[in-house]
Amino acid sequence: MVLKISRGIWFFSVLGVLAALMVVYAALPLEVAVQQTDTGFITLSKEAVFYIALALSAIINSLVFVIGAFFPNEKPFRTWFNGLIITLNTFTIIALFTLNAVNTTEKFDFSRITFLIYGSLILVILWCAIWPLWSLYRKFFPKDLVE
Numbered sequence: 001m002v003l004k005i006s007r008g009i010w011f012f013s014v015l016g017v018l019a020a021l022m023v024v025y026a027a028l029p030l031e032v033a034v035q036q037t038d039t040g041f042i043t044l045s046k047e048a049v050f051y052i053a054l055a056l057s058a059i060i061n062s063l064v065f066v067i068g069a070f071f072p073n074e075k076p077f078r079t080w081f082n083g084l085i086i087t088l089n090t091f092t093i094i095a096l097f098t099l100n101a102v103n104t105t106e107k108f109d110f111s112r113i114t115f116l117i118y119g120s121l122i123l124v125i126l127w128c129a130i131w132p133l134w135s136l137y138r139k140f141f142p143k144d145l146v147e
Contacts, residue, residue, distance in 0.1 A: 003075050006082035010064060013089035017057050020093045027052045032103050053096065060088055072078045080131045087127045091120040 025046065032049045033041035044052075067081045094116050101108045 003079045003082070006079045006086070007064075010061075010082045010086050010089075013086045014057075014061050015060075017089050017092050017096075020096045021050065021053055021057070022043070024096045027100050027104070030101070033083045034099070049099070053092070057089075057092060060092075061085060076134075078129075079147055080134070083130075084124075084127050091124055094120045097138070 021043055028046045028049065030046050031043045032046055033043050034049070035042040064082060068078055071077055097118055098113065101110070101113070
């Protein structure tokens with residue numbers, strides 16, 4: 001049941017990434033600053049940013065099906081992996097809107113959203129740590145002891 005719920009949440013996170021990608025693509029300028037250096041900015045075209053983000057999202061989200069094919073009977077692992085992809089999708093959405101804010105001509109106070117950027121990154125790191133900790137817990141406290 002938890003696996004089905006995680007799959008549903010994952011599906012809506014994919015829709016969120018696609019919606020964010022479309023909104024950000026419409027708002028980006030023709031030349032998108034992706035990195036600041038000492039001499040100026042490294043820029044990419046609007047289309048390159050769109051297709052790179054789309055390709056990365058497609059690769060990351062297709063891993064749900066790959067893991068499902070390789071581990072069909074490992075429901076706890078698949079549930080955890082779906083959660084990992086959900087957290088990566090959340091980070092992608094926040095990163096896309098941050099890229100949009102960096103490239104806007106309007107004045108924007110980034111100190112107000114740094115907790116979102118770092119918070120989503122911390123969420124991904126914490127979610128990555130959950131599975132090894134859960135595996136250790138299950139190793140030292142088997143299910144039979146609970147019954």
